[in-house]
Amino acid sequence: MVSAAFSLLVEQTQAVELLTQAIERDRIAPAYLFAGPDGVGRKLAARLFLDALLQQRAGHRRRQLQDNHPDILWVEPTYQHQGKAVSAAALAEKGVALPKGRPQVRLEQIRDIARFLSQAPLESSRLLVVVEGAQTMGEAAANGLLKTLEEPGNGTLILIAPTLESLLPTIVSRCQRVPFYGLSAAGLATVLERLGLAALLGDGPILAMAQGSPGRATQYWEKLQTIPAEVLERFQLPPQAAKDCLELARHVDKALDLETQLWLLDYLQQRYWAMGRAIALKPLEQAKTYLTQYVQPQLVWEVTLLQLANP
Structure with missing residues (x-):
């Protein structure tokens, strides 16, 4: 069952149903919009969906998505550092403090997507692109992405954003919308226990601030540990x-x-x-x-x- 591929997702029933049907019916849209709060499973769902799509090709051996699959491009917001666009994770690996200002998905990154989609897939039946933090695009980047969505070629794009309203209506109209929601108290507890963070369940203020988001709860718990x-x-x-x-x-x-x-x-x-x-x-x-x-x-x-x- 394809739905088993999404067993790690907790309580995102509607999202799992939409993605499962797309795979089972082999009706993959050119673009999807995973919309919902941070930390409730949007990125995990994107990885599981990509993994399931890769398994569609006969003879394809399962491989971890973090192994830099040649047919996957994962784009995330970047900072300007020494004249280059660098992600927060890359800066952290180098021990560099985050620059002032908010990270953005930049026009050059959108151009990279267009170049990526212009080539033929190497190991799968399609090229796959994920744009994390799509709401951080400036006007030029958003217009560039709109052109790509109009002619995606042999590719499928997944945009990850908090709300429909955070993107241009013309971009939203070209995407299959997949909604994500904050988890219930029971769902939140399930995820935190899986992560080995059951102790966090006793901190009422953090749970209230998290608003049903395991990702936020984890982030806030880590922040709390930095305070003497x-x-x-x-x-x-x-x-x-x-x-x-x-x-x-x-x-x-x-x-x-x-x-x-x-x-x-x-x-x-x-x-x-x-x-x-x-x-x-x-x-x-x-x-x-x-x-x-x-x-x-x-x-x-x-x-x-x-x-x-x-x-």
Whole structure:
């Protein structure tokens, strides 16, 4: 059964049904749009779908997709680094900090897709392209992709994006839409247990922030581990004495970068909400606004903690 190929996907019933029928009926669309939240299985589904398509060819031996299959091109958003477009993973391998700004799928990458699709497949019946983070394309890249979608040749493209609205309507109209959804509490627990992260299930704030996304939950759990234990302990309840507030503010500013400080504010909002301390939410939200406006972080934390100590 083709559906067995998607057994690793949890709760994405509609997506599995659409992809299974496409394979069983041998009616593969020129382009698909996997739309849904981050971390709920879109990338896994793309890999499983590609793997299933490769098995269609008689005599094709199963091989891992990460082995750089000659008929697969996987495109992801990149940063500009030393005049070159480089992915976050490639920068991490080199130990290079991520440049400022958000990664994008760039026009040159779209041109690479067009060149790739102009050749004949080597081992399979079709060429296969995945565009991860398709919503990050600028206008020029999006228009270039639109031309490719109009004439995909002997290829199938899979676009991965959070929503239909995040892409040009003309691009969406040329794709078979495959929806993905956040998981239930039970589904989330199933995935996290598979990943060996059952301990995470006891952290209510992270589960609330994840909103049914195992990928986000895992990312947030890893982020939590980067925060010194003594900082988290002192936030169990906000300090009451002004001296303690000022000392903790200084410690947070010194120990955490801006991105982590913003994340910590989100985490604290969820924690205090669960504790019934709704009165703390407004000062924490104001702190996020000030930090994103580049107000001096230590000052922001001093004011926030003093407000929490004296609501």
